[in-house]
Amino acid sequence: MAYEHGINLLENPTSVTPPITADSSIQVVIGTAPVHLTADPTAAVNKPILAYTRSAAVDKLGxxxxxSAFTLCEAIYASFQVASVAPVVFINVLDPAVHKVSVPTHPLTLVAxxxxVNVDGVLLNSVVVKQNATPLVKNVDYIIAFNKDGKPALTLLGTVVPANASLTLSFDKLDPSLVTETDIIGGYDAITKKYKGAELIRSVxxxxxxxxxxxxxxxxSHIPEVGIILDAKAKSINGTFKAMAVCDLNSDTVKSYEDVAAWKETNGYxxxxxxxxxxxxxxxDRKLHFSSVYAATIASVDARNDSVPFExxxxxxxxxxxxxxxxxxxxxxxxxxxNxxxxxxxxxxLNWNGWKTWGNNTAAYPNTTDPKDRFIAIRRMFNWWGNTFILTYFQKVDDPTNYRLIESIVDSENVRANGYVARGQIAGAVMEFREELNPVTNILNGKIVFIQRFAAFPPAEQITNILEFDxxxxxxxxxxxxQ
Known part of the structure; x- marks a missing residue:
């Protein structure tokens, strides 16, 4: 054993577990994208695509x-160009192998x-070019690529074909009108063993x-069957996490604000x-669904609050x-x-000194007046607080059920709560481990229960000033x- 003389240092592990923050407003957007404009149109079909920039989203989705045809594009526009928020997860269900139509003959007269080809949605790999019924060879007789307007532009190579020739093309093109709510809802394909549509939320x-x-x-989302599925997914992601479904109500059928409430109730929102x-x-000149711009606005509000959705x-x-x-x-x-x-x-x-978002209530109101389920801000805080708890303490699952485990969770949560109270982001939170909630039979089966009392601030929805003549x-x- 070495002779010791001087000062030594030893370090104990931190007694308080640092929180792992669950970002509060990451959007998962399901819809259709112009994948024919990408290098590989099949690569972004029924697969979550995570994008931190507009260029990354456009590269992968087009x-x-x-x-109206490519609904994911309005989310790209609203999030990256209008609100400047990221990241966003996109799920495209438009499948070029399924949602397409064939164009057997399309004339094209060349100039110089x-x-x-003034047609949208052309799948370049399907294009066949002929002159007088004789097929031309791609990259030998001609090249073809999309121009800045997303239309196929053909350029001759060499002098075999006259510069002003009349050609005949055949090709397949995407038809977004073939996509239905069934594609958006998705499910599990027992043959390919893959999830599709909204079921892919579990993969994010x-x-x-x-x-x-x-x-x-x-x-x-204005289609009731879709809205109900989005809500079901939001309630339980991966069996444990929670989110919010941002749904549009039908503004085609419902033309007056007076009829909105009845339609909402009848259709289960x-x-x-x-x-x-x-x-x-x-x-x-762009018309968008409310949900695209509103979800991006929520994300921008959260971003200025360090992803704490208390506002x-x-x-x-x-x-x-x-x-x-x-x-x-x-x-x-x-x-x-x-109102x-x-x-x-x-x-x-509401156009009040400029356009404003207007409304604090979830779709559950007025059927419920419980603050945690009524107010959007409080419901989102409960979601976020619970998600953060799961992420932070998942590392402790399967640890020995001893006093150190219980103390570390209780102390860490109470310290975490104090920090958010000091920043004015919650009213308070207190965690306890109670004996009556933890009978020996449960502990012997490896189950422990904590209770956490939590209060977030409701919005100041109505401010009244009483004026009195004196x-x-x-x-x-x-x-x-x-005097």
Whole structure:
């Protein structure tokens, strides 16, 4: 044994477990993308795509301003260009092997050896070019690629074919109209052993180690069958995590704000895990679903608060130029009309010194008045707090059930809560390990239960100032007070 003389240092492990934060507003968007514009159109079909930048999203999914056909593009536009928030997870269900139609004959007259096929959705690998029924050889007689407008541009090579020749093309092209709500809902394919559509939400965390915070399907969530599935997924992701479904209500069938509440109730948009939105919106000439811009706005609010979703996303700047129905008719609600929607669990837009988001209630209101299920901010805080707890202490699963384990969890959670209280982000949280909740039979079976009392701040939804006329003030102003 070495002779010791001086000072030695030893380190004990930290007694308080540092929290692993669950990002609160990562969007998972399900829909259709112009995958024909990508290098490999089959690579982004029924597979979660994580993108931190617009360029990454466009590279993997393609991009088109035709939002009605390619619904994922409005989320790309709203999140990356309008709100500048990231990351976003995209799930494209438009399959070029399934959702396509054949064009057997398409004439193309060249000008100076060049021509553009003025058709959307062309699958380049399917293009066959002929001159007088004689097939031409790609990359020998011609090259073909998409131009900046997403249309195939053909250029002749060599002099075998005349520069002003008339050609005949045949090809397959994507047909987004063949996609149905069944594709969005998805399921499990027993033959390929793969998940599809909304079922792929379960794959997001295992693939990327990021948690869905907001689930949306613009262009589809107004279909009740889709809205119900999105809500079901939001309630339980991977059997344990929770999120919010951001759903649009039908602004085609429902043309007046007075009819929104009845349609919402009849079609089952009544869950505390759903945020119901009406109507649609416009940004310049682009018409988008409310959910796309609203989810991006939620993410921007969370971003300024270090991903702590304690602040309500209501009365926030809404980067739109108009609220519209699906038919394009503009909708201008006054505060009483917007409040009517809020009172029925619907979020809307209010033009009050610029466009604002307006509404604090989940779709469960007015059927429930429990603050944790009624208010969007509190429901999201419960989701986030619980998700963070799971991520932080998952490392302790299967540890010995001893006093050190219990003490470390209780102490760490109470310290964590104190930090958020000091920053004004929660009212308080206290964790306890109670004997009555942990009978010996449970402990012997490896089960322990903690109880945590938690309070988040409700939004200041109604501020009242009582004005009273005081004649004394008037008298003092006129006569100088008791002189």
């Amino acid at each position: 991009y088109s301003d035709n939002f 050896g060049k021509g553009v 965390y295992p693939m990327f180690n990021v948690l869905p915070g907001l689930i949306l399907a613009p262009g589809w 009544t869950s505390e895990y759903t945020i119901a939105c009406w109507p649609m919106v416009k940004i310049g 309500s996303p209501s009365n926030e700047r809404f980067p739109i130029t108009a609220a519209v129905r699906k038919d394009g008719v503009e909708v201008y609600l006054d505060q009483l009309e917007a 009517h929607l809020n009172g029925n669990g619907v979020v809307t837009a 004649p004394t003030i008037l008298t003092n102003a006129l006569f100088g007070g008791g």
